[in-house]
Amino acid sequence: MSELTTLSIEAAAAGLRAGEFTAAELTEAVLARSAAVEPTIGSYLLETPEQARAMAAAADARLRAEGDAAPLLCGIPGALKDLICTAGVRTTAASRMLETYVPFYDAHVAQRLKDAGFVLTGKANLDEFAMGSSTETSAYHTTRNPFCPDCVPGGSSGGSASSVAADQAFFSLGTDTGGSIRQPASMCGVVGLKPTYGRVSRRGVMAMASSLDQVGPFARSVRDTAAVLEAIAGRDELDATSSARPVPAYREACGRDVRGLKIGVPREYFAEGVEPAVAAAVRAAVEQLVSLGAEAVEISLPHTEYGMSTFYVLMSSEVSANLARFDGIRYGVPREGGTMWEAYSNTRGQGFGPEVQRRIMLGTYVLSAGYAEAYYVRAQKVRTLIRDDFATALAEVDAIAAPVSPTTAFRLGERTDDPVVMYLSDVLTLPCSLAGLPGLSVPCGFDGEGKPIGLQLMGAHWAEETLFSLAYALEQSTDWSLAANRNRIRVGDAQ
Amino acid sequence: MTDSAAQSLITEEQVRQLAWLARLTLTDADVAHFTDELGKVLAHMERLAEVDVEGIEPTAMAVQAEGNVVRADVPRPACAQETILANAADTEAGCFRVRAMLEESA
Numbered sequence: 001m002s003e004l005t006t007l008s009i010e011a012a013a014a015g016l017r018a019g020e021f022t023a024a025e026l027t028e029a030v031l032a033r034s035a036a037v038e039p040t041i042g043s044y045l046l047e048t049p050e051q052a053r054a055m056a057a058a059a060d061a062r063l064r065a066e067g068d069a070a071p072l073l074c075g076i077p078g079a080l081k082d083l084i085c086t087a088g089v090r091t092t093a094a095s096r097m098l099e100t101y102v103p104f105y106d107a108h109v110a111q112r113l114k115d116a117g118f119v120l121t122g123k124a125n126l127d128e129f130a131m132g133s134s135t136e137t138s139a140y141h142t143t144r145n146p147f148c149p150d151c152v153p154g155g156s157s158g159g160s161a162s163s164v165a166a167d168q169a170f171f172s173l174g175t176d177t178g179g180s181i182r183q184p185a186s187m188c189g190v191v192g193l194k195p196t197y198g199r200v201s202r203r204g205v206m207a208m209a210s211s212l213d214q215v216g217p218f219a220r221s222v223r224d225t226a227a228v229l230e231a232i233a234g235r236d237e238l239d240a241t242s243s244a245r246p247v248p249a250y251r252e253a254c255g256r257d258v259r260g261l262k263i264g265v266p267r268e269y270f271a272e273g274v275e276p277a278v279a280a281a282v283r284a285a286v287e288q289l290v291s292l293g294a295e296a297v298e299i300s301l302p303h304t305e306y307g308m309s310t311f312y313v314l315m316s317s318e319v320s321a322n323l324a325r326f327d328g329i330r331y332g333v334p335r336e337g338g339t340m341w342e343a344y345s346n347t348r349g350q351g352f353g354p355e356v357q358r359r360i361m362l363g364t365y366v367l368s369a370g371y372a373e374a375y376y377v378r379a380q381k382v383r384t385l386i387r388d389d390f391a392t393a394l395a396e397v398d399a400i401a402a403p404v405s406p407t408t409a410f411r412l413g414e415r416t417d418d419p420v421v422m423y424l425s426d427v428l429t430l431p432c433s434l435a436g437l438p439g440l441s442v443p444c445g446f447d448g449e450g451k452p453i454g455l456q457l458m459g460a461h462w463a464e465e466t467l468f469s470l471a472y473a474l475e476q477s478t479d480w481s482l483a484a485n486r487n488r489i490r491v492g493d494a495q
Numbered sequence: 496m497t498d499s500a501a502q503s504l505i506t507e508e509q510v511r512q513l514a515w516l517a518r519l520t521l522t523d524a525d526v527a528h529f530t531d532e533l534g535k536v537l538a539h540m541e542r543l544a545e546v547d548v549e550g551i552e553p554t555a556m557a558v559q560a561e562g563n564v565v566r567a568d569v570p571r572p573a574c575a576q577e578t579i580l581a582n583a584a585d586t587e588a589g590c591f592r593v594r595a596m597l598e599e600s601a
Contacts, residue, residue: 100582101582102581102582104574104578104579104581104582105574196558197556197557197558198558211555211556211557237566240564241556241560243558243561244561245561303546305542306542306543306545306546308539309539309540309541309542309543310543312536312539312540313540313543320517327518328584329583329584329591329593330579330582330583330591331582331583332582333584334584334585337520339594340593340594340595340596341518342520343594344518345514345515345518345519345520346520348517348518348519348520349514349519349520349521350520352519354525354528354529357517357519357521357525357529358529358532358533358536360517360519361510361513361514361517361519361529361533362533362536362537364513364516364517365505365509365513365533365537366540368513368516374544375540375543377553378543378544378546378548379543380553380554380555381546381548381551381552381553381554382543382546382548382551383553383554383557384551384552384553384554385546385548385551387554387557418535419532419535419536420535420536420539423536423539434557435557436556436557436558437557461558
């Protein structure tokens, strides 16, 4: 029954309720699929088959008791980025520092999914503490792109993206600080959403840059993505930055008429460095939306070129503060040293990998006396200009369409030598994060080597529904979705 | 900017000082490597100096807060002491055990 693993969330939920199959059978099918592809792809830092079977059994009992009243995600297998704390299940942030860490509580989003009756497939690989753009800074292993096993899955939520692309999970959660959901979604040919800052609670998600971090879903279709957002969005009284705004029925936005919607196409997002195949696919996707009745206009976001510098100053500053807590005392793997300070330094010197250390030192530098005004405060002011660019544009248009990543998935090892080259992978997703806006990646075609390309749709704060409407219209009127392109997956049956 | 100019933005001595402030034990090879890499990254960040920010307010959070967030100050269950201590490497009498912070003499 391998076809079970490719059902939409709603079709699987209907099958469970109709008694066509059980959550236990659905889970076994997903575990079998994972057994076939995981040795090649490496999506997970920890697979959790025992928990999955127990959760599936509980879901079956609940479906019998509650029937149609059971939550949509009851019995649906999903993966969590290993930055998201899970009670009793090791959570490492892909760092040696937390090799033995077992949280005693669930992140708010994990609790929400458990309350909905989901089935945890495992903890997905990531760049160490979510710092990276390729999942190659993971202290444990690299993850491969299901469409091109010699290539990266993107990052930092690379395992979350690859697990969904390879049908090892129906959906997953990742985190996005500067593009870490959108960029891997684009490179792995799946849908990924970074919600508006504050739409989803960050409690229990290890903090990287607290003014930027946001949790969001990956799924194989736009409707599935909307369904997962419905389950995780909303107020958490223990995260003061989470919004009390009502959570819309996001799936209802899928299928809404896009006629008359105005789409801005920022000229700065097609600058040098954007591969011709990517630019062409994105422009074709915009044309497709125009053919469906939307209107496209060229716009300008003039401070785009300063996004990367602004982001790296602010992000690294927040990283240096947030990662100060890892000293090997309350949790983590401590190392010996002559004095307490030497023991701390050895713990952090050996426990953190080079990318994490580089960002901590960079943040320490730009916050230090004599430099803070030139770097940190100046970057906060440029952040205002970037946010204002978007506000001005979004007063005239309903959404902004652009590439997600300048390139398709690059080869493993290709960019690990030069941090600036790696940082440029995210140059088109950073400004949206700085402005706190929602951004969605939806598949929009393939390059000459069969590697996926993503369209980035950005909207005003809280305008996720507009993004879902446009992405759904595009998905339904083209053959770019994962469902239409499983023959391109280069692992498992198609290998 | 040439590589040598980029590297001049930060010295090995500064990297050693940063590593100490951030409590990171580095090898000499690490210091040389980070000096080169941080120089390149800082060279890129120098571009912020081009932007006219006269009269611009800094942004700390991009989404407007919805007012101060408060809740009733009511006690509620917390987790057990041994649960919190479970991940610690060293405990004693229900506490985290750490090394002496101050020298005995002087």
